[in-house]
Amino acid sequence: MIRRRPxxxxxxxxxxxxxxxxxxxxxxxxxxxxxxxxxxxxxxxxNADHAGIYTAIAEGEFKxxxxxxxxxxxxxPSAPLKLLAAGRAxxxxxxxxxxxxxxxxxxxxxxxGALVQKPLTSIVSLGKRPIRSAASLEGKKVGTAGIPYxxxxxxxxxxxxxxxxxxxxxxxxxxxxxxxxLSKRVDAVLGMFWNVEGVELRRQDKDPVILRMDEIxxxxxxxxxxxxxxxxxxxxxxxxxxFMRALARGHDIVRKDVDSGVRALVKANPDLNRRLxxxxxxxxxxxFFPADKDRPFGFQDPREWRRYAQWMTKNDLLPSxxxxxxAFTNEFLPGEGI
Numbered sequence: 001m002i003r004r005r006p007x008x009x010x011x012x013x014x015x016x017x018x019x020x021x022x023x024x025x026x027x028x029x030x031x032x033x034x035x036x037x038x039x040x041x042x043x044x045x046x047n048a049d050h051a052g053i054y055t056a057i058a059e060g061e062f063k064x065x066x067x068x069x070x071x072x073x074x075x076x077p078s079a080p081l082k083l084l085a086a087g088r089a090x091x092x093x094x095x096x097x098x099x100x101x102x103x104x105x106x107x108x109x110x111x112x113g114a115l116v117q118k119p120l121t122s123i124v125s126l127g128k129r130p131i132r133s134a135a136s137l138e139g140k141k142v143g144t145a146g147i148p149y150x151x152x153x154x155x156x157x158x159x160x161x162x163x164x165x166x167x168x169x170x171x172x173x174x175x176x177x178x179x180x181x182l183s184k185r186v187d188a189v190l191g192m193f194w195n196v197e198g199v200e201l202r203r204q205d206k207d208p209v210i211l212r213m214d215e216i217x218x219x220x221x222x223x224x225x226x227x228x229x230x231x232x233x234x235x236x237x238x239x240x241x242x243f244m245r246a247l248a249r250g251h252d253i254v255r256k257d258v259d260s261g262v263r264a265l266v267k268a269n270p271d272l273n274r275r276l277x278x279x280x281x282x283x284x285x286x287x288f289f290p291a292d293k294d295r296p297f298g299f300q301d302p303r304e305w306r307r308y309a310q311w312m313t314k315n316d317l318l319p320s321x322x323x324x325x326x327a328f329t330n331e332f333l334p335g336e337g338i
Contacts, residue, residue, distance in 0.1 A: 035068040036239055041080040041089040045073050046269040047196060048280035049116060049224055050093070051261030052288060056250025058264040065242040071268075084227060085109060091228055091243065096221045097149045097317075100309060104323050108230040111328035113244050113298030115224040118287040119213040120195055121150065123157075125188035126181060130209035134161035134216045137168055143186035146172035152315040153218050154190055160217030182206075193223075195284040200276060221308040222300060223287075225328070233329065241332040248297035248334065251288050258282055296333045 042050060053071060056062050062069045074080050080092035081099065085107045099111055123142070125131040131140065134157045144150055151170060158165045170190075173180040177189040178197060192198060194210045201208040214220040226247070228240060254261035262277045290299045309324035330336040 033066070035063065035066045038062075038067050038069045038091060038239070038243060039089045040069055040071045041083050041092040042071050042073050043077060043080055043093045043095065043224060046071070046265055046272070048261075048265070048277060048284050049120075049193075049196070050268075051254050051265055051277075051281045051284070052115075052247060052251035053093075054250075054264035054268050055254050055261050056246050058267060059250065059253055059260065061246040061249045061253075062243075065246040067239070067243060067246060069243070081107060081109060081227065084229060087229075090232070091226055093224055094227050095223060096225055096305070096308065097312065099225060099227055099327055100312060100318060100323050101149075103327055104318050109227050110230050110233050110326070111222075111225040111300060112228050112233065112240050112332050113226045113247070113330075114222040114290075114300050115226055115298075116284070116287050117222060117290055117299075119218065119221055120193040120223040120284075120287070121153070121190070121213050122192055122194040122198065123188050123190045123211040123213075123216070124177075124181065124192045124194075124198060124201070124208050126201070126206050126208055127184070130207075131188050131211070132209055134158065134211060135163050137161070137188065138163035139167050140187040141169045141171055141185075143173040143177055143180040143189040143191075144170050145175055145177065145191045147191070149312065149315075149317050150191055152312075152317060153213055156311070156315070157211075157213075157217045195287075196280055199280045199283050203276060203279060219307045219311045220304055222304075225300070226298070233331075237332065244298055244332045245334060251297055254281065255285060255288070258285075296335050298330075298333045299336070300328045300330055302328075 046054065057069055080094050081102045083089045084092040093115060096111070099109060102109060131137055137158060142154060144154065154168070154170055155165045158168055171186055173186065177191050180186050181189045194212055198208055198210050226244070232240065258278055258281050261281045262274055265277050266272050266274055289297055305324045305328060306321060309318060309321040312318040313321045
């Protein structure tokens with residue numbers, strides 16, 4: 001299949017990485033008309049990962065940008081990109097590997113910003129003899145959600161640690177990772193988020209031992225990204241730029257006052273526990289923003305995208321690492337516009 005080349009992504013990715021395309025923040029007039037509706041599909045139920053989104057709504061940042069942002073939760077984690085590609089949403093929150101897989105199947109979708117800069121996926125174990133190193137996974141039962149690229153994570157981690165993957169038994173427990181771990185059906189699970197389930201287990205005095213993907217052999221990637229259709233990247237640039245700017249302001253508010261994020265989340269989902277959300281948002285704060293303080297909120301590192309796509313290709317998850325070359329753009333971030 002010949003994939004149509006998005007006109008806005010004509011600069012090589014390396015130029016974006018070096019910041020050579022930047023020419024200062026571009027102002028977008030919002031005008032005096034009615035706000036534009038933006039249907040945003042989340043990756044999951046409202047949680048700490050979405051604190052900046054709901055804060056931008058609650059504090060009027062989207063309203064100031066003349067945007068009426070309406071988040072909704074998906075029926076399942078694979079639904080957001082499907083809904084977006086079908087034109088049933090304007091934007092979606094998804095995962096870098098999911099976007100690459102979708103593009104490999106022909107979906108003309110583009111990440112316009114990173115919501116979470118680093119992997120949240122982790123290996124978690126409990127008990128009196130928890131697994132404290134990747135090498136210690138050899139010979140153990142590891143619960144997974146049955147997601148192909150996460151199964152590949154486990155194999156890579158074991159190989160990097162010098163352990164024999166054939167001696168480790170992955171067990172597909174679906175999304176029942178916590179019950180499988182607490183019931184001791186498995187020795188560890190791969191797929192929990194260290195900032196969500198990891199924090200909750202700690203607050204329950206379960207003393208979890210957490211091994212993060214990017215610290216034990218898996219190339220780093222953006223856990224969560226904001227995704228748009230390529231046709232909108234070309235035609236609705238002003239709206240996307242205003243969205244990302246308002247989203248950045250929402251996160252700046254949370255960075256200065258975590259309680260603002262808690263209030264916004266609990267308003268969106270009254271079933272959430274305030275203290276737990278505070279702890280989870282606080283844990284997530286460092287990865288909401290680029291490690292390089294000179295980069296704007298939402299920045300996506302082309303070199304990291306390339307390395308991760310190469311890893312996916314090596315593990316037969318993608319036909320080619322070239323899938324990543326036009327999978328994202330920093331065009332709509334402050335200071336990164338052409």
